[in-house]
Amino acid sequence: MLTLDKIYHASYVLKNVIRQTDMIHAPKICSDANIYLKTENLQITGSFKVRGAYYKISQLKDEEKAKGVVACSAGNHAQGVALAAQKNGIKATICLPDGAPISKVEATRSYGAEICLVPGVYDDAYQKALSLRDEKGYTLIHPFDDEYVIAGQGSIGLEIIDQLPDLDAVVVPVGGGGLISGVAFALKSLNPNIKVYGVQASGAPSMVQSLEHDEIVCLDKVATIADGIKVKEPGVNTFEYCRQYVDQIVTVTDDEVSSAILALIEQHKLIAEGAGAVAVAAVMFDKLPIKGKNVVCLVSGGNIDVTILSRVIKRGLLKSGRSDTMTIQLEDKPGQLKGVSAILADMGGNVISIHHERASEDSDITDCLLRIVMETRNREHIQQIRKALTDGGFKIVG
Numbered sequence: 001m002l003t004l005d006k007i008y009h010a011s012y013v014l015k016n017v018i019r020q021t022d023m024i025h026a027p028k029i030c031s032d033a034n035i036y037l038k039t040e041n042l043q044i045t046g047s048f049k050v051r052g053a054y055y056k057i058s059q060l061k062d063e064e065k066a067k068g069v070v071a072c073s074a075g076n077h078a079q080g081v082a083l084a085a086q087k088n089g090i091k092a093t094i095c096l097p098d099g100a101p102i103s104k105v106e107a108t109r110s111y112g113a114e115i116c117l118v119p120g121v122y123d124d125a126y127q128k129a130l131s132l133r134d135e136k137g138y139t140l141i142h143p144f145d146d147e148y149v150i151a152g153q154g155s156i157g158l159e160i161i162d163q164l165p166d167l168d169a170v171v172v173p174v175g176g177g178g179l180i181s182g183v184a185f186a187l188k189s190l191n192p193n194i195k196v197y198g199v200q201a202s203g204a205p206s207m208v209q210s211l212e213h214d215e216i217v218c219l220d221k222v223a224t225i226a227d228g229i230k231v232k233e234p235g236v237n238t239f240e241y242c243r244q245y246v247d248q249i250v251t252v253t254d255d256e257v258s259s260a261i262l263a264l265i266e267q268h269k270l271i272a273e274g275a276g277a278v279a280v281a282a283v284m285f286d287k288l289p290i291k292g293k294n295v296v297c298l299v300s301g302g303n304i305d306v307t308i309l310s311r312v313i314k315r316g317l318l319k320s321g322r323s324d325t326m327t328i329q330l331e332d333k334p335g336q337l338k339g340v341s342a343i344l345a346d347m348g349g350n351v352i353s354i355h356h357e358r359a360s361e362d363s364d365i366t367d368c369l370l371r372i373v374m375e376t377r378n379r380e381h382i383q384q385i386r387k388a389l390t391d392g393g394f395k396i397v398g
Helices: 004-014 049-058 062-067 076-088 102-110 122-136 147-163 178-190 206-213 236-245 254-268 274-284 306-319 336-347 379-391
Strands: 023-025 034-039 069-072 092-097 114-118 169-173 195-201 248-252 294-299 323-331 350-357 367-375
Touching (some): 147 178, 178 195, 178 236, 195 206, 195 274, 248 274, 274 294, 336 367
Parallel strands (some): 034 294, 092 114, 169 195, 195 248
Antiparallel strands (some): 323 367
């Protein structure tokens, strides 16, 4: 049974193991509210997950420790379990789908865990973990639906209220629900007036739909760049805690998440993974009633693959109006390109690439198409440039 005492005990156990992450004031994230960032992306292993994993493993009986633990994860939970097992001197076996990113596999291996690559997807790896539990007598460390894991994550709530006593609301990423369950229980137990908001990816709204239907819903499929919260079905325990202690859960799109990742990089020099940025995305895109409030966004993790990061930055630039691609239909005669270039220069658009195409089945035989990619300041700047081109007699077709 989850209690406030158990969360305080978790905080005590974790004191010399994890880092008490900083609370950073972030006034540029949203002008309508007073925003702070709880930087769990700077936690050891790069994510909050080590808190719950370590506390759960620390509370195992001696005979359970002697047999070892098993977990299934393609990401942050795997690294948290591996490190926690290493620090407690016990064996850990992590089951991962064979398509897991090499960087995550090697990061988990670096903490001393034995890796078991399973052909297929996450569900196949989970079934393998269950069979190893039954066959070898390992203790399964569940990523979210476990009272000790939830209590460990709840230690973040104690830190938040200690760092910002006059807090009005906290915004938390939601996948399986372990993080928000622990944080909400801790904060509501100490101050019932604090609002606790959750955020899911629009491509994986399992907790949102479960709460709407008032029963646990298992989604047929999930798709989002926020892989840390790409969960088809919430836990039995976490569903109940969310129903009791969470005020509202909203969703954000992948484009909004990309914009939030970009904002954290540019404004605060922080790297967040997709799941780690959803709380910031919800605030940036006005999804929650937080006007005039002291609000903490929980940046839950920073383990993003660098190849994904480059694509996310590109999407973020497009979403926030920092980049624009336009197609202009021109008469195929001398001086046209010069006219376009002069307007772009006067308006402050920085051209990145340009493609000139003469033949197009959709245009007149005497016309050509000019495709331009440029850097811009924001969406208003894009509209100003497009208006200036139109006023200059040019036809924008895309």
